[in-house]
Amino acid sequence: MSAADEWKPAAPELSDDLIAELEKPGNEKKWRTMQFDARETKNYLETIRPKVKPIDSFWLIALTSHRVISPLISSKSDQHALSFVEHVELVQDEEDPRPYEIIFHFKENPYFTNSTLSKKFSLKDEFKDKKDGFEDDHLEPGIQKIDWKEGQNLTEKYPRQSGEDGDFEGDIGSFFHFFTEAEDIYGIGQLLQDEILPEAVGFFTGKEGQDEMNSEDEDEESGDEEDEIDLEDEEDDQPKKKRKY
Secondary structure, three states, X not given: XXXXXXXXXXXXXXXXXXXXXXXXXXXXXXXXXXXHHHHHHHHHHHHHHHHHOOOOOHHXXXXXXXXXXXXXXXXXXXXXXXXOEEEEEEEEOOOOOOOEEEXXXXXXXXXXXXXXXXXXXXXXXXXXXXXXXXXXXXXEEOOOOOOEOOOOOHHHHOOOOOOHHHOOOOOOOOOOXXXXXXXXXXXXXXXXXXXXXXXXXXXXXXXXXXXXXXXXXXXXXXXXXXXXXXXXXXXXXXXXXXXXX
16 A cells, blocks of 8 residues: 555644635635626616616516516516616625615506615625625615505515425515515525626526526436437447436
């Protein structure tokens, strides 16, 4: 047996200070990337705003083209209410882009009197003085009071019904729970910030959603081809491969 065969790596003993020092370059890169993304998304939204504002249901179509968001806007009432969105704004400090706020600007509509509905994600106190806290659980979602018109409260018409142990496997209810609940069960904020808002026109035209669907279809077709190859191999005179079930 060689010396290499007998050697085993020792578990390193790392102090918290050393771990922080080792992670620092990675955090700096994340920080710069988030600053860049915040700046680019802000400029993009400002550029498209006057162009998409006259388009009926632009934001409804963009939202429902996303494969995760679409099932959360399943009721006709939700869809009708969101058809009155004029533009969606992302408020984010380019110097510290971790906390953010998403603001939906509405035209006058039959459901509520608010001209805007927003969801603010504030950074928890323990992460404010250091370049850390990049994950969703480092943020505290805020709530928005919606001034519903009489008989039009969609969160009451479509309540959110949790499954066993409060795991929300039941009825997801109205999309507007996103604004009124002090949590973001489905990660809508992050999806808006990271995926939909930076590519709003792509989702409106269907290009972004279509690319995802095409990718999934290609993966399925690739899997089918592999299965066909396995079956052909079994008919050869070569050594048999085990059938995959």
